[in-house]
Structures are given as structure tokens and as C-alpha cells.
Amino acid sequence: MVITGLIPYLISPLLAAACAVFGWSLTGRMHKFAPHSFFERFWFYLFLGVVAFSWIGTILAALGAFKIIPMAVVIVVLVGYMRWPWRRKTEDNISSDTPPDRTPWPIIVALALLIVGVVWLYAKPTESFLLTDDSAAYTIGGISLARTGSLWVEPDMAWSGWTPGAVNISAWDPIVTSFDAMLNIPQGFLRQFFTEGIVFTRHFGPFYQWSLSNPAMEIGFLALPKVWSAIVTLIFGAGYASYAAPFMGLVGLLAVYMLIRRTLGWPSACVSTIIMVVSFPQLWFARLSLSEIYTQALFMGGIYLLTLVRKNLQHQALARQLAICASVSLAAITVVRFEALVMLLPFVVLMLLAPNRAGWERHGAYRAWVWVLVVASVLGTIVSIATAPYYVFTRLLTAFTPGLLRRLLYVLFGILCLVLALIGSRQKIRGFLVTILWYIRQHIYQVILVLWLAWVAYAVWQAFTRPVGSSLVGWLSQYYTWQGVILAVFGCAGTLYLLSAPRQHYELAAFLGLAAIFIWLYSMNPRVTTLHPWALRRLVPVVIPALAFGIGAVPWCLNQLLTTIKAISRKARYAFITLVALAGTLGVGWQIAQVSRPFVLFQDRAGIYNQLQSLADSLPKKCILLFDDSEASQRLTPVMELVFNRPSLVVYNDSPSGDLPLVDKTVENAHKAGYRVFYVEAGTDAAPWQPTNWLVEPYLSQGIVTRTTQQVWGRPPNYQDIALNTIILEVYEVLAPNQGAIVPGEVITIPVTEGAYSYLYKGFNQLESEASGRVFRWTDGSGQLHIPWPGTGSEPVSVCLQLKVSGGRPEGQAPTSLSVEVEGEAVLEQDLPADFSVRTLQIPIERLQNSGDPSLEITLRSSSFTQTEASTPPITRTLGVLYYGAVLDTNGVCR
Numbered sequence: 001m002v003i004t005g006l007i008p009y010l011i012s013p014l015l016a017a018a019c020a021v022f023g024w025s026l027t028g029r030m031h032k033f034a035p036h037s038f039f040e041r042f043w044f045y046l047f048l049g050v051v052a053f054s055w056i057g058t059i060l061a062a063l064g065a066f067k068i069i070p071m072a073v074v075i076v077v078l079v080g081y082m083r084w085p086w087r088r089k090t091e092d093n094i095s096s097d098t099p100p101d102r103t104p105w106p107i108i109v110a111l112a113l114l115i116v117g118v119v120w121l122y123a124k125p126t127e128s129f130l131l132t133d134d135s136a137a138y139t140i141g142g143i144s145l146a147r148t149g150s151l152w153v154e155p156d157m158a159w160s161g162w163t164p165g166a167v168n169i170s171a172w173d174p175i176v177t178s179f180d181a182m183l184n185i186p187q188g189f190l191r192q193f194f195t196e197g198i199v200f201t202r203h204f205g206p207f208y209q210w211s212l213s214n215p216a217m218e219i220g221f222l223a224l225p226k227v228w229s230a231i232v233t234l235i236f237g238a239g240y241a242s243y244a245a246p247f248m249g250l251v252g253l254l255a256v257y258m259l260i261r262r263t264l265g266w267p268s269a270c271v272s273t274i275i276m277v278v279s280f281p282q283l284w285f286a287r288l289s290l291s292e293i294y295t296q297a298l299f300m301g302g303i304y305l306l307t308l309v310r311k312n313l314q315h316q317a318l319a320r321q322l323a324i325c326a327s328v329s330l331a332a333i334t335v336v337r338f339e340a341l342v343m344l345l346p347f348v349v350l351m352l353l354a355p356n357r358a359g360w361e362r363h364g365a366y367r368a369w370v371w372v373l374v375v376a377s378v379l380g381t382i383v384s385i386a387t388a389p390y391y392v393f394t395r396l397l398t399a400f401t402p403g404l405l406r407r408l409l410y411v412l413f414g415i416l417c418l419v420l421a422l423i424g425s426r427q428k429i430r431g432f433l434v435t436i437l438w439y440i441r442q443h444i445y446q447v448i449l450v451l452w453l454a455w456v457a458y459a460v461w462q463a464f465t466r467p468v469g470s471s472l473v474g475w476l477s478q479y480y481t482w483q484g485v486i487l488a489v490f491g492c493a494g495t496l497y498l499l500s501a502p503r504q505h506y507e508l509a510a511f512l513g514l515a516a517i518f519i520w521l522y523s524m525n526p527r528v529t530t531l532h533p534w535a536l537r538r539l540v541p542v543v544i545p546a547l548a549f550g551i552g553a554v555p556w557c558l559n560q561l562l563t564t565i566k567a568i569s570r571k572a573r574y575a576f577i578t579l580v581a582l583a584g585t586l587g588v589g590w591q592i593a594q595v596s597r598p599f600v601l602f603q604d605r606a607g608i609y610n611q612l613q614s615l616a617d618s619l620p621k622k623c624i625l626l627f628d629d630s631e632a633s634q635r636l637t638p639v640m641e642l643v644f645n646r647p648s649l650v651v652y653n654d655s656p657s658g659d660l661p662l663v664d665k666t667v668e669n670a671h672k673a674g675y676r677v678f679y680v681e682a683g684t685d686a687a688p689w690q691p692t693n694w695l696v697e698p699y700l701s702q703g704i705v706t707r708t709t710q711q712v713w714g715r716p717p718n719y720q721d722i723a724l725n726t727i728i729l730e731v732y733e734v735l736a737p738n739q740g741a742i743v744p745g746e747v748i749t750i751p752v753t754e755g756a757y758s759y760l761y762k763g764f765n766q767l768e769s770e771a772s773g774r775v776f777r778w779t780d781g782s783g784q785l786h787i788p789w790p791g792t793g794s795e796p797v798s799v800c801l802q803l804k805v806s807g808g809r810p811e812g813q814a815p816t817s818l819s820v821e822v823e824g825e826a827v828l829e830q831d832l833p834a835d836f837s838v839r840t841l842q843i844p845i846e847r848l849q850n851s852g853d854p855s856l857e858i859t860l861r862s863s864s865f866t867q868t869e870a871s872t873p874p875i876t877r878t879l880g881v882l883y884y885g886a887v888l889d890t891n892g893v894c895r
Contacts, residue, residue, distance in 0.1 A: 008123040011236060011243045012250050019049030025079040026052055039108065043258050047301045050251055051329045052078070054298070057227035058335045062383045064150035066230060103266045111257075111270070118253060118277055121600065122246035125287050131608070131635040131706075134221065135242070135289040137206045141219040142229020142289070143238045144642045151226065151387040153217040155641060159624055159675045203641070204634035204650070208390045219642075220391035222384050224336045225291050238643060239609040242289045248297045249286025253277060255300035256545050262307045263505050264495075264556040267577070271585050272552030278593040280479050280716060281536040281544050283600075294336045295541035299343070302329035306351075306507040309365050319365040327372035334380030338395045343514065343542070344377060350513045353437075353444045354506030445500035445509055451516035452493050458523060459485075469714035472523045475535045478716055479595055480547060484588045491550030492516075494557035515546030532716050551588060555581040598719040611704050612636075615729065616644035618700055623676045626651050626663065626734070628689065632682040632727045651679075651689040664693055667734055677734040682727055690786065695735040696758045702729050728767060732758065748787060750886040752777055761786040763860075765877060774884070776806075781864035781880035787856040790890040796847040800894040801858070803841040804884035807832025813865065816881055821859040823848060838884055842894045856888075 023045035056074055060066045103111075144153055206220025219226070228244035236243070253276055261269035276282045286293050305326035312319045330347075334340040348370070385392050440447060459473035468474035476485050492512055499505055522543070528534055536544070555577045562573045619625070625640055625648040627633035637648035651663055667677050678699060679689065704727040712721050730753070750759045752775050753767055763783035769775045777783075791797035807816030813834055820828040820843060828843050848856075862880040 007236060007240060008243060009119060011232065011240060012119045012123065012247045014235075015232070015244075015247045016046055016250070019047075019053060020045040021049070022052060022075070022079075023047065023049030026082045037103070039103075039111075040258065043254055047251065047255065047304070047329070048325060050297070051301070051325070051332060053231065054224055054227065054332050054335075055328065057231060058223045058332075058380075058383060061145055061149075061151045061223055061227055061230070062387050064152070066145055066149040066227075068234065103261075107266060107270065114274070114277065115250070115254075118250055119246075121277070121283070122249045122286050123243065125242045125245070125289075131632075131639065133288075134206075134291075135245075136635065136638075137219055137221055138225040138289040138291070139229050139241045140638050140642050141221070141226035142241050142244070143233050144219065145226050146230040146233035146238070146241075151219070151223055153219060153642060155217060155647060157647075159647060159670045159673045203638040203648075205638075206391060207638050218388060218390055220388060222291065222335050222338065222391075223387050224332065225289060225294055228294070229289060239613075245289045245293055246287055248293045249282065252286070252293060252297035252300060252545075253282070255297055255304055256548065259300055259304040259307060259508075260549060260552055262304065262311075263508050264553055267581050268552040268556045270552075271555065271581050272548040274585050275484070275551050275589055275592065276545065276548040278589055278596055279544065279548070280533060280592070280596040280599070281540055283596045284533050285537060285540045290537070291336045292537055292540035295333055295343075296545060298329050298332045298336065299541055300545055302326045303507050303511050305329060306369075307505075309369070310505075310507065313365060316364065320368045323365040323369035324372050327369050328376050331373055331376030331380055334377050335384055337541075338384075338392065339399075340377070340380070344373070346517055347510055347514045348373065350444070350448075350510035351506065353441050354510065355441050355444065355503045443500075444506075444513075445496050445503065448509060448513040448516055449493055449496040449500070451513070451520065452489060452496070455516065455520055455523065456489055458520075462523070467714075469532075472519070472526055472539075475526075475532075476547075479533075479536060479592070481588060481591045484551060484592055485547070487554050487584060487588060488547040488550030491553035491557060492546060495550075495553045498557060498560050511542075512546060512549075515542050519543050519546075532712050532714075551584060554584060595716045598717070598722070608704065608706055611702075612639060612644065615702050615704075616640065616646055618702070619646060619678065619731070620676050621645070622674060623647075623678055624666070624670045625649070626666075626677065626679045626689070628679075628681050630682050633680065636680070636682065636729075663689065664691075667694060671736065679732045679734055681730045681732070690761060691734065696732045697735060698758070699731045699733045701731065701753065703727065704729065728753070730756070746790070746890050748790070748888040748890070750785060750787065750888065752883060752885045759785050759787055761857075763880075764883065765879070776882045776884045778877070779860055779862065779880035779883055780878045781862055783860045783880065783883060785858040785860075785886065787858065787888055789850055789856055790888065796849045797890070798844075798846045799848060800889040800891065801827075801843040801845060802887040802889070802894075803843065803860075804838055804886065805832065805841065805860070806836055806838045806882040806884070807834060807862070808836030808882055809834035809865065814863075817863045818881055819861045821861060823850065823857055832881065836882070838882075844894045858886075 020042055026048055027045065056071065056078070057066065060070055060074065141151070145151060148154070208218040208220060209216070225244070228248065229241040232244045232247075233241045253273055256276060257269045257273040259269075260272050303326075305322055309319050309322045309326060312322060330344060333343060337343070462471045462473050463477070466474065468477065473485070480488070492515075496509065496512060499509065518539075522538055526535065526538070528537055558580055559573065559577045562568055562576070568576075623646060625637070625646050627637055627648060627650045629650055629652045633650055637650055640646045641648040649666070670677050679691075679696060706725045706727070708723060708725045709717055710721045710723055750756070760777070761784045763780050765778040765780060767775055767777055790799055801820075801822070803820065805818065807818065809816060815834050816832040818828070818830050818832055819826050820841070822845055827845055828841065830841070832839060850856075860881060860883065864878050864880045866876060867879050868876045
């Protein structure tokens with residue numbers, strides 16, 4: 001039990017050790033020339049191992065060969081290939097680059113404690129990794145990949161009995177229409193690209209199946225986050241799949257630290273890393289199975305390797321090897337993010353514009369970096385399109401709107417006209433462009449500095465003209481505080497200014513330039529909802545590290561400025577800089593940490609995997625699950641099918657009815673194939689599917705208890721927004737139609753919770769409970785019960801109906817009028833007190849005649865009132881009477 005409890009905290013260290021060993025195996029003797037300290041060597045091996053595992057896992061997953069044996073074979077072959085040339089060709093007497101300032105041992109101890117703290121802090125996934133949001137798709141996709149070895153899911157369809165053309169796909173049009181509305185993509189437009197049409201029938205969200213007769217299923221989004229979830233699943237089990245994200249969060253933090261240590265020194269690196277650790281965006285998204293944290297780790301690690309390239313240009317072979325490693329790392333973003341090109345292209349352009357690039361070009365490192373980056377990016381893009389074609393297709397439709405395409409055409413035709421007009425002066429134009437390009441290259445630092453300063457002016461304008469919760473600078477002021485944002489901008493601008501004279505660290509300038517471009521883009525169009533904490537999601541890969549870098553760069557900038565003042569001694573300068581660094585870290589860091597503090601100990605949906613596993617174990621292995629169309633059900637179907645191997649579908653219907661031919665056919669085919677069929681009600685209202693051709697019997701009831709973060713607008717969430725939520729799943733077995741009616745003399749209990757589905761037809765709200773634990777449901781003023789007919793043939797029957805109800809009303813309202821109708825005829829009209837007292841009404845019904853429907857219909861028609869619940873946004877409900885249950889005695893006598 002103790003070991004099991006420690007597993008979440010051991011995953012990141014064990015993965016780090018495995019990656020470090022693999023990275024060391026790949027480098028041969030290269031470690032003697034690049035990193036200096038033990039800590040940097042370990043990081044160097046660790047990051048190379050992460051990159052290698054990422055590419056190997058992604059390629060094998062794309063080939064459908066993500067299995068332990070093929071992976072082991074590839075690793076052995078790759079390690080043998082990489083180490084053999086180094087063993088033969090490398091000379092031991094080649095010295096490395098100038099080492100950075102040695103980190104004092106107290107700082108090393110503090111860093112080790114900080115890493116331990118990060119492992120502890122991030123090993124608590126904060127989001128529902130199996131049920132909601134994009135993280136669920138990544139985690140489910142990773143578990144499925146670990147079990148099947150492929151990014152394409154091929155679920156068992158033997159139960160369906162469907163063959164191409166055998167079922168009218170238009171019967172599922174209500175489902176197609178529902179998802180088309182969500183994605184705003186016309187169904188007809190989609191169908192022209194696929195012969196059988198796109199039918200969203202199986203699962204909610206990014207789970208795409210081409211047709212009901214074809215089991216091939218695509219899980220949306222790109223591959224790499226799924227690969228790491230699959231690696232964790234293979235090693236630790238499916239219940240820990242989401243812990244790949246905290247590991248990548250740790251890798252991203254180490255990448256930021258090592259980059260800043262190599263460029264500005266360990267004091268600035270310590271400040272920036274601490275700020276990132278406690279900041280809410282890093283804390284939140286490093287505990288989610290999302291692509292942003294993977295992008296951050298790969299991108300920042302790739303820039304760190306470029307720093308090593310620049311410092312080792314005197315060793316041609318080493319520099320070229322490091323450049324290739326940097327290219328492969330950066331190119332891996334193409335299998336993580338859809339907009340990888342938007343990130344890589346500006347960064348490459350900024351690197352091409354860098355001055356003092358002669359060393360790169362002379363030793364071939366520059367050409368190796370560019371060509372390997374292009375080839376690897378093309379490979380990654382092809383893999384992404386091949387493994388997620390529908391996702392890429394829909395994202396392109398969303399990104400390239402008609403308005404954007406029209407603007408692009410204007411620009412294209414404008415450029416074409418300009419070229420045609422000036423074609424006779426091409427030599428002058430060429431000279432002019434060369435001059436402009438030379439000028440930009442010589443002043444690239446100043447150009448990037450202007451971008452940052454211009455953003456400051458734009459941010460100040462937004463701060464005074466727009467509400468805080470509706471702009472990027474408003475979100476940053478809440479998560480990073482105004483002081484943090486000001487220090488970050490000051491540090492970034494100061495670094496660019498101080499580096500512009502010696503024109504050094506051009507990879508750092510390119511990083512800050514890319515961050516400036518993205519902070520401008522997201523200021524003009526954040527591309528996210530104003531819902532917190534998702535507002536800063538897009539900033540995690542580049543902008544958040546840049547802001548942390550800026551805060552850490554403040555002491556470095558002050559030190560550079562004070563160095564020019566000869567009157568200040570070295571000790572006095574160091575003492576002043578130390579005080580500034582401590583004040584900035586403690587002052588700004590403490591304020592930033594206050595936003596994150598409510599979630600330091602928070603673990604959302606703890607144990608949810610075990611609860612769902614228990615549900616799956618309670619069901620036979622050979623079964624089909626039909627879910628109602630509630631939001632919880634739409635989230636549960638992919639989990640139950642792709643994780644727990646219980647084929648699942650959602651029954652969509654606008655009105656309660658059994659007239660769903662395709663559902664009836666599914667049940668019939670499943671029974672013929674030897675599958676048991678279950679209907680699962682997880683919604684807040686009565687189920688949408690009321691079968692008329694099948695007998696539905698209660699099977700089990702189970703609650704899924706979760707801790708969830710409620711949606712908030714306009715401010716960061718806090719402890720008050722963390723609530724305990726319970727999803728009650730009522731499972732009913734769908735059996736062949738019964739041969740007779742209820743036996744006369746039988747007493748039928750009509751409950752409020754477990755077993756209520758087959759009786760509560762419509763007009764009932766969600767299940768609620770009193771302080772005493774007694775449960776009830778509000779009607780909406782016209783609640784309807786359907787009960788199997790208590791008799792045989794066409795003879796009239798006599799029954800006794802006992803109702804437990806309450807007519808509770810808010811203070812000052814009139815008593816509730818209640819009318820009980822049976823088979824359309826009123827059998828009771830009575831006023832109920834408004835004091836919430838429960839009344840048991842005994843209603844004798846004599847010589848009851850069926851009016852046509854095969855069931856006994858009872859309607860509780862009452863006066864109603866409107867209640868608005870305190871929530872964001874507010875929920876309005878129509879409430880009639882409180883229903884506590886009923887009993888139908890077919891003896892016909894009320895005792």
C-alpha cells in the first residue's frame with residue numbers, strides 16, 4: 001500500500017533516469033565536449049533521451065508497431081549505430097568550450113530540493129484525465145496506443161452485424177446534426193470528401209469514425225502526448241497514464257533553467273525557475289495531459305542545444321552533432337502542435353537574420369541545423385497528417401476562414417502586381433532588398449526590442465480601456481501580477497539592449513523575438529475562452545518561459561549596468577544584486593504563488609480510474625453499453641470502450657420514444673451475437689430512450705465521486721471553486737420483451753433513484769437529497785410515470801396508488817395545487833401545504849381501462865414556480881412538486 005502511494009512521486013524520477021541512460025547511450029563520448037558539471041551532463045543525457053523516445057515512439061505508433069519488442073529492437077540498433085562511430089573516431093584531447101560560472105554548493109543543494117518539490121507538486125493531476133477536455137482524449141489515446149500498438153483504433157464490431165449499405169446512415173442524422181452544429185461544419189460539405197460520409201456516432205469530441213460499418217476510429221489531436229501516456233501505461237499501468245504530463249513539466253523547467261544558466265548565469269536561472277514553478281499557468285498545465293507542456297519542453301530544450309552549438313563552434317564535428325540534436329528536438333513540435341509551422345518558421349527566420357553567424361556557416365553547423373530541421377519537420381508533418389487526417393482537416397477549415405483566405409488573396413495579388421510593375425528594375429530591387437536585409441540583420445536586436453516596447457504601449461492602452469478579465473494583459477496581471485509583468489518586460493528589453501552591442505546569444509534573441517510575436521498575436525486575438533484558468537493555455541509553450549526569463553534577467557541587467565560604474569566595488573555590486581534577486585523572487589514570487597496556492601494540494605478526480613474500473617468489472621466482459629445523451633454519458637463512452645473494452649454508444653433523441661430503429665437493430669444484433677446489452681442513465685433528467693420493444697430491468701447503481709473545478713469567469717479560481725461532484729450511474733439490462741403483464745396482486749415500488757429509469761418517463765429534474773439523507777426529485781409541473789399494465793387482456797383493473805410528495809414553496813407563496821391523472825383522467829385534485837412536509841396520498845382507482853399505450857400512464861400535474869440557481873452562468877429551473885416515490889398495489893384495495 002505504501003509503495004502504491006509512492007508511485008505518483010516515483011514516475012518522474014524513474015522516467016528521468018531511463019531517459020538519461022538512453023541519452024548517454026546515444027551520445028557516445030560526446031559528453032566529454034559539451035556539458036561540464038554532473039548536473040548539466042545528467043540534464044544533457046535526459047533531454048536527448050526524451051527527444052529520442054519521442055521520435056521512436058511516434059514513428060512506431062504511426063506504423064502500428066508500438067510494442068515492447070519492436071521498440072527494444074529499434075533502441076538496440078540505434079544505440080549500437082550511434083556508439084560505434086564515436087568509439088573509433090573521437091579524439092580524447094579535444095577541449096570543450098569555456099565553462100560557465102561554477103554554481104556554489106549551497107545553491108546546488110537548494111536546486112536539488114527545488115526539483116524534489118517540483119516532483120511532489122506536479123505529481124497531482126489537476127484535471128479529469130479520463131472524462132473532460134482535451135486531456136481526456138490524449139490520455140485515452142495513450143492507453144489505447146499502449147494496448148493496441150497503433151494510433152488507429154480498431155474496436156471489435158462483431159456485435160453490430162452491420163455491413164456497408166445494410167443500414168440507412170440517415171437514421172443517425174440527429175447525431176450528425178448535433179455535432180455539425182458544435183463544429184460549425186456543414187454535413188453536406190464534409191460528405192463530399194468521403195464516400196460513406198462522416199458519422200459522429202460512437203463518442204463525443206475528437207473521436208472520429210468514418211461509418212458505422214467501419215470500425216476504424218481516429219482519436220483526434222497529434223501523436224506525441226499520446227506516445228508518452230502510452231509509455232507510462234506500459235511501465236506503470238493505465239491508471240497512471242496522465243502522469244506523463246508532470247514529467248514533461250519537469251523537463252520544461254529544467255530546460256528553462258539550463259538555457260538561462262548557460263546564457264545569463266545561475267542567479268538569473270534560479271530566479272526564473274522559481275517564478276515558473278509557482279506560477280499558476282505552469283502549475284496547472286504541467287499537471288494536464290495537453291500538448292502545450294510538451295511543446296515547451298521540446299522548444300526550450302532545443303534552444304539550449306543551440307546555445308551549446310554556438311559555444312562549441314571551434315569543434316566542427318561536435319558542433320554539427322549538437323546542431324542535429326537541436327534540429328530533431330525542435331522538429332518534434334510537428335507531432336505535438338497543429339500550428340508547429342507558425343512557431344518554427346518565425347524562429348528559423350530570426351535565426352537566419354542573426355549577425356555574427358560566420359562561425360556557424362564556416363563549420364557547417366548552420367547548414368546541418370537547417371537541413372535536418374526541414375527534413376525532420378516534413379517527416380513529422382507527414383506522420384501527423386497520416387495519423388490524424390480528420391483532425392488536421394477540420395483544424396484547417398477552422399483556421400483558414402473565408403475572410404482570412406480573402407485577405408491572403410489580396411496580399412498575393414498585391415505582391416504579384418508589384419513584381420510585374422518593377423520587373424524591369426530587378427537589379428536595383430535586388431540591391432535594395434539586400435541592403436534592407438543587411439540592415440535588419442545588423443539591428444535585429446533593436447527590431448525585437450521595438451516589438452516588446454510597442455507591446456507595452458498596446459498593453460497599457462488595453463489595461464485602461466478594457467475590463468481586466470477580457471484581455472491578455474488583464475489575465476497576465478491576475479496570474480503574474482502587475483509587478484511581475486513590468487519586471488518581465490524590463491528584463492526582456494534590457495537583455496536585448498545589452499546584447500545588441502556585442503551581438504551575442506542570437507538563439508536567445510530569436511527566442512525573445514518569437515515570444516514577442518506570440519504575445520502580440522494573442523493580445524489581438526487570444527484564441528481561447530475567457531474561462532479561467534484556460535485563458536493562458538496558449539502562452540505556456542513560449543510566452544510564459546519568456547516572462548519568467550525576463551524576471552530572472554533583471555539582476556543580470558543591473559549587474560551589467562553597475563559593472564560600468566567603477567566607483568562600486570565588486571563585493572558591493574554582488575551584495576546589491578543578491579538583494580535585488582532575493583527581493584524579486586520573494587516579493588513577486590510570493591504574490592504569484594498566492595494565485596496558485598489553492599491548487600498546491602489539490603488533486604482533481606482522485607481515484608476516478610479505480611471507480612471506473614470497478615464499474616467495468618461489475619459488467620460482463622461481453623456486453624454492449626447504451627448511454628443516455630447527457631454530458632456525463634458523452635464523456636464516459638470513449639472511456640468504457642477504449643480503456644475498459646466495453647463497446648459503448650450514445651442514444652440521441654429529442655423526445656422520449658422507443659421509435660429508434662437503429663437502436664432496436666443494435667440490441668437485436670447484439671443479442672444474436674451473444675452480447676448482453678445494458679442501458680446506462682447518467683443524466684440529470686429522465687432518460688431519453690424509452691424502449692417499447694424491450695424489457696428493461698435494473699442491474700446496478702454506482703456513484704462516481706469526483707472533485708471538480710467549477711467554471712469561473714473574470715478571475716483565477718480558488719478553493720471556493722473546488723467542489724465535490726457525484727455522477728450517479730443507473731445501469732439497466734435490456735432484455736427480450738416479456739411474454740406477459742404484471743401478475744395481479746403484485747406490489748410495484750416506483751423509486752426515486754435506483755431502478756427509477758423504467759418508470760420516470762419525463763418531466764423529472766435531477767436527483768437531490770435532504771440533510772437527513774432522504775432523496776427526491778422535483779417535477780417540472782408535469783411529471784409523467786409509465787408503469788407496465790397491471791393486468792391481462794382488455795379487462796379493466798382496479799389498483800391502489802400511493803404517492804409520496806411535497807408541495808414545498810419559497811416563503812410567501814401560495815399552496816401547491818396538484819392534479820393526479822391516470823390514463824388521461826383526473827383521479828385526485830388537492831392542494832398541498834407550502835411547508836415542505838411530505839404527504840402520502842392514497843388514491844383508489846377502480847375499473848381502470850387502458851387507453852391505447854401498453855403501459856399505465858400517471859401524470860403529476862401541478863402549479864409551478866421558477867427558480868434561478870446561484871451559479872455561473874445562472875441556471876433557471878421550473879419546479880412543480882417534490883416526488884419521493886410511489887407504490888402501486890394491484891390488489892385494488894387501499895389498506
